[in-house]
Amino acid sequence: MAETITKNGQEFDVVWKKPNLQKNDMHYCPGCAHGTLEKLLQEVIDEKGIQHQIIGVSPVGCAVFAYDYMNCDMQEAAHGRACALATGIKRVMPEHAVFTIQGDGDLASIGLAETLHACNRGESIIILFYNNAIYGMTGGQMAPTTLPGQITSSSPDGRDPKLSGMPLKVANIVKEFDGTCYVTRQAANNAVNARKLKKAIEKAVDNSLNNRGTSFIELVGNCPSGWKLTPVESYKWWEENMLKYYPLGDLKTEGGIK
Amino acid sequence: MAEKYLMKGNEALAEAAIRAGIDGYFGYPITPQSEVLEYFSKWLPRKGIAYVQAESEVSAINMVYGAGACGKRVMTSTSSPGFSLMQEGVSYIACAQIPCVLVNVQRGGPGLGTIQPSQGDYFQAVKGGGHGDYRLIVLTPNSVQEQADMVYKAFDLSEKYLNPVLILSDGALGQMMETVEFKEDYVRPEFDDSWATTGKMTNRGMNTITSLYIKPEDMEKKNFELQAKYKIIEENEVDYELCHMDDAEIGYIAYGLSSRIVKKAVDIAREQGIKVGLIRPKTVWPFPKDVIKKYSEQVKAYLSIEMSVGQMIEDVKLAIDCKIPVEHYGKTGGIVLSTEEIIEKTKDMLNKY
Structure with a gap:
């Protein structure tokens, strides 16, 4: 039975509810998809009714203020250490779903060891990896995921692979581990992709609650401020460059250590 | 049991x-x-x-x-x-x-x-x-x-x-x-x-x-x-142990492994008629400042004994505002303390102070 509400004496079916986020203004820049990720995650938490059974970790970077928006118990982590915290939480709270929200500087650079080992151990956690190919919070420096030729504040002539290597495709690495049960690359650049992202989050939350192994969702995102583009221009760059280098779709849908 | x-x-x-x-x-x-x-x-x-x-x-x-x-x-x-x-x-x-x-x-x-x-x-x-x-x-x-x-x-x-x-x-x-x-x-x-x-x-x-x-x-x-x-x-939460401090003229201060060796040194020194005692911090933070201050009225000097080149000695000096002399005896780099050297050092200090 669909939920209904009554307004002005008339009954309406509820087709969508605003996620039960905290009543704080988001600090994300105009056009940034970071907030979409948190909204969708909160929608999933609300719809599954698991607010009491989920704990989140937000490490240094633009993700750190997630605890000002998410409406569930949260821990703030040092730069790169989210997957270590999540491991600690999940090991002593095995009935809970545990998620991290991490940027690419956090996950793919300083926290790569923590991330890979958590995936390899098959910790039943949800890793939400917001990859926008740049350090957003510190002002737009080059990240391990920055595209070849991409201009950033610390690669003013564009990323030179001879100096800095090629962008790291973390999802491709972790899909090889037995410990991961779900590895997918999603985006939120339009409503269709946002709906797909939400489905991915639902699946990952189920995996975590049922201790099936690590779920790794890479959200290929944008960073209008770091990219020095308007929101509209950033969407164009996102689609023409990011989605080409980081193609969307499931890389792995089953696994985990049996 | x-x-x-x-x-x-x-x-x-x-x-x-x-x-x-x-x-x-x-x-x-x-x-x-x-x-x-x-x-x-x-x-x-x-x-x-x-x-x-x-x-x-x-x-x-x-x-x-x-x-x-x-x-x-x-x-x-x-x-x-x-x-x-x-x-x-x-x-x-x-x-x-x-x-x-x-x-x-x-x-x-x-x-x-x-x-x-x-x-x-x-x-x-x-x-x-x-x-x-x-x-x-x-x-x-x-x-x-x-x-x-x-x-x-x-x-x-x-x-x-x-x-x-x-x-x-x-x-x-x-x-x-x-x-x-x-x-x-x-x-x-x-x-x-x-x-x-x-x-x-x-x-x-x-x-x-x-x-x-x-x-x-x-x-x-x-x-x-x-x-x-x-x-x-x-x-x-300050915690410490006292050993022969009642009539001590030189006060040793040592914690952990050092305090065991120092206890032995106290026994040997006492057999030789040298009045020494030990204040052994069981918590080094919080540091037992008050008891160290109290006995500074009685002892001639303190000897801070550590397996380092002298770190705790700074807290001992601070505890007594440098009112009486404080010296350091220690070994470092993984070498363990010697009771003979502690007693030698004590005799030197008794001559000096």
Whole structure:
């Protein structure tokens, strides 16, 4: 039975509810998809009714203020250490779903060891990896995921692979581990992709609650401020460059250590 | 009578943690501490208790953060270079006020140093180690028995004050075998975990564990809150042992392994008619300032004895505002103290003062 509400004496079916986020203004820049990720995650938490059974970790970077928006118990982590915290939480709270929200500087650079080992151990956690190919919070420096030729504040002539290597495709690495049960690359650049992202989050939350192994969702995102583009221009760059280098779709849908 | 066991200090420490009701251990191998990890690796999985051999000390301390912030009884252990790696996490834990027990089975440094025992990490243990204005409660066992007893105390204190507690041991105490008895009457004190991240129930707001206070006014407030807590700890948790201080003319001050050797030196000196005594801090933070100050009215001078080039001596001088002479005797780099040299030094001091 669909939920209904009554307004002005008339009954309406509820087709969508605003996620039960905290009543704080988001600090994300105009056009940034970071907030979409948190909204969708909160929608999933609300719809599954698991607010009491989920704990989140937000490490240094633009993700750190997630605890000002998410409406569930949260821990703030040092730069790169989210997957270590999540491991600690999940090991002593095995009935809970545990998620991290991490940027690419956090996950793919300083926290790569923590991330890979958590995936390899098959910790039943949800890793939400917001990859926008740049350090957003510190002002737009080059990240391990920055595209070849991409201009950033610390690669003013564009990323030179001879100096800095090629962008790291973390999802491709972790899909090889037995410990991961779900590895997918999603985006939120339009409503269709946002709906797909939400489905991915639902699946990952189920995996975590049922201790099936690590779920790794890479959200290929944008960073209008770091990219020095308007929101509209950033969407164009996102689609023409990011989605080409980081193609969307499931890389792995089953696994985990049996 | 409790049963007696012959155990290594490292093993006694781990066994005591199990008996104290540990919920999770996260560690990384390093000599001379590895037996702690090995002991847990054998027993915790069998008992269904969380155990992870982490990929690094950096990860281990952050696993402690995550699990401790769920209100669980958790610990990690390491040795000097590993404890240096953990300092980032320790600072975060201190600010986020997460109860947990840390163990540093000290070895000689700096750098990779040596695997032999040392007390060279005193500054790191009591002066901060990581960044920011914070304190650890630091317990200093001097026997295998105390390696066990202080684990219960460390857990209780960490939960009482929501503060990390460090057991500052060393390679000799960790490796030596002695008889040990485990408490039979231990009861875990009541513990309020309403602050912890256990899943947001409808009857409370969300719990956030953080060390991020981006507004300077908030950060200052947090610091004042921490300092107020540290003051209460200083007033209530100082612990020490006195040995022949009543008529001492020279006061020795030594903790941990050094204090055992110094006790022997006191006996030898007394046989020779030399009036010496020992103040042995069992907590080096909070430091037993008052008792050191009290006996400064009586003794001619203090001799601070450590397996380092002289770190605790600074706290001894501060405790008495440099009112009487304080000298240092120590060995470093993994070399253990000699009673003969302590007595030689004492005779020199009696001639001088």
